[in-house]
Amino acid sequence: MLLTLKLMRNSGIIIGLVSAFFFTQKSKAQTVNEQIGYLLTDALFYSGQYITPATDAAVYQASSSWMNSAKKKEKWKVDLGLHVNTFFVPKRDREFQISNDDFLFFEIENAETAVVPTTLGNDNQVYLVGDLDGQQVRFKTPEGINQEVVVYPYLQASVGLPYGFEFVGRYSTRTKLKKGDYQVYGFGLKHNFSQYFSKLEQKKINISLLTVYSNEEIRFDFLDVQTATFGNLGLDRFSSKINTYHFQLAISKEIKDFEIIGSLITNVSDFNYKVYSDSSEPSVFLDPINQLIPQLEETKWNTMGEISGRYQISKIYLQSSIAFGKFVNANIGVQYQF
Numbered sequence: 001m002l003l004t005l006k007l008m009r010n011s012g013i014i015i016g017l018v019s020a021f022f023f024t025q026k027s028k029a030q031t032v033n034e035q036i037g038y039l040l041t042d043a044l045f046y047s048g049q050y051i052t053p054a055t056d057a058a059v060y061q062a063s064s065s066w067m068n069s070a071k072k073k074e075k076w077k078v079d080l081g082l083h084v085n086t087f088f089v090p091k092r093d094r095e096f097q098i099s100n101d102d103f104l105f106f107e108i109e110n111a112e113t114a115v116v117p118t119t120l121g122n123d124n125q126v127y128l129v130g131d132l133d134g135q136q137v138r139f140k141t142p143e144g145i146n147q148e149v150v151v152y153p154y155l156q157a158s159v160g161l162p163y164g165f166e167f168v169g170r171y172s173t174r175t176k177l178k179k180g181d182y183q184v185y186g187f188g189l190k191h192n193f194s195q196y197f198s199k200l201e202q203k204k205i206n207i208s209l210l211t212v213y214s215n216e217e218i219r220f221d222f223l224d225v226q227t228a229t230f231g232n233l234g235l236d237r238f239s240s241k242i243n244t245y246h247f248q249l250a251i252s253k254e255i256k257d258f259e260i261i262g263s264l265i266t267n268v269s270d271f272n273y274k275v276y277s278d279s280s281e282p283s284v285f286l287d288p289i290n291q292l293i294p295q296l297e298e299t300k301w302n303t304m305g306e307i308s309g310r311y312q313i314s315k316i317y318l319q320s321s322i323a324f325g326k327f328v329n330a331n332i333g334v335q336y337q338f
Contacts, residue, residue: 032133038105039130039137040289043223043235045102048296050142051220051273053093054119054180055240057327058216059269059302061087061150062184063246064323065331066168069310070206070252070261072192073160079317080157081335087150088328094121094144105130109138117144119180119220132227139225145178152182156333164192170214179221186214188246204254212246222275234277234286244269248306257313263306265323271297302326 065083099113108114109127117124121144130137154172161167167189174183190210194200200207222238244267252261273293277286304325311318317335322328 035105035130035132036285036288039132040285040292042103042105042130043289044292044295046098046141047222047238047273047275047293049096049098050118050222051238051240051296052118054145054218054220055242055271056300057087057089057093057120057150058182058184058218058240058242059244059267059300060304060323060325060327060329061085061152061182062186062214062216062242062244063265063267063302063304064306064329065156065308065319065321065333066170066188066212066246067190067208067210067248067250067261067263067308068156068158068168068317068319068333068335069259070192070194070208070250071254071259072164072195072206072208073158073166073190075160075162077160078157078338079159079335080338081155081317081319081333082153083156083331083333084151084153086330086332088330089120089148089150090327094118103128105132106137116141117146119144119218120147122146132230135228137225137227139223142220142222143179145180145220147178150177150182154184156335158190164195166190166192168210168212180219182216182218184214184216186212186244188212206250206252206254206259208250208252210246210248210250212244212248214244214246216242216244218242230285232277235275235289237276237278239274239276241272241274242269243272257311259310259312261306261308261310261321263308264303265306266301266303269300269302271300273297 095115095117097115100107106128109129114126123143123146125140152175156170158168169187171185174181190208192208194207219239223235225233246267248263248265250261250263252259275289304323306323308321315337319333321331
């Protein structure tokens with residue numbers, strides 16, 4: 001009887017210890033999962049603050065100088081031009097402020113608040129630290145491009161079509177930026193309306209409407225974070241693909257070989273984001289953050305003005321323009337008409 005009671009008591013102790021062990025392991029796993037969730041939430045917050053100025057700027061860069069002329073283009077006439085686009089980075093979009101209250105997982109090392117660069121900012125960095133399963137996670141905040149002016153070249157061609165229509169195409173190679181790169185391509189269709197009004201044509205006044213689709217892609221170095229338990233987090237590159245539809249109404253006046261063009265441009269853009277890694281090592285964080293990233297995606301409308309001047313020398317055209325609104329974007333181009 002005593003032996004039976006002793007065995008029952010020992011069995012109860014063992015069952016209790018095993019239950020406590022499994023409960024502890026489950027509780028520990030839940031804690032780690034919560035920490036991972038907080039880390040991903042912080043990464044999402046930082047992503048939105050860091051990338052948005054660059055994606056907004058990319059839309060402005062892609063919107064400029066689509067319409068070389070408001071005049072009706074002669075049927076089957078072809079223009080081929082080389083353009084250089086210059087985007088001026090405003091100070092207000094180069095940095096943002098963070099505080100410990102913004103984060104669930106991370107803290108700013110040795111500070112309560114800090115000013116850090118956006119993608120368009122400088123190369124100043126601070127450390128963010130956190131604890132993941134007892135291991136410290138510590139990394140530098142990502143740098144900006146550290147450029148006050150962003151310049152990129154592109155090719156643009158157009159061909160005159162019947163009934164006052166004109167097809168326009170644009171393509172740029174991938175332009176290297178500090179800590180990233182940028183590319184744009186697109187096509188559009190213009191129609192001249194002043195052809196229906198003889199008095200406007202007599203006065204050398206031209207009115208045209210242009211509709212354009214463009215695709216912009218911008219990529220930046222992002223979070224290069226190493227952990228003892230999980231290795232690299234795999235969040236070291238950030239990509240944004242932007243689909244934009246532009247609508248441009250232009251009125252121009254010809255003065256001998258010179259044409260001055262005034263335009264109103266409206267566009268709507270859809271933003272698609274993705275985080276990826278250049279490493280061949282798998283990351284447990286990559287898929288979860290890309291499932292959260294769509295929370296940052298949105299549709300944006302922009303309206304801007306543009307003033308352009310075009311001067312003809314035989315079959316060569318020299319052109320410059322400036323677009324203005326939230327940002328300022330300048331463009332110069334040389335075109336040849338075949």
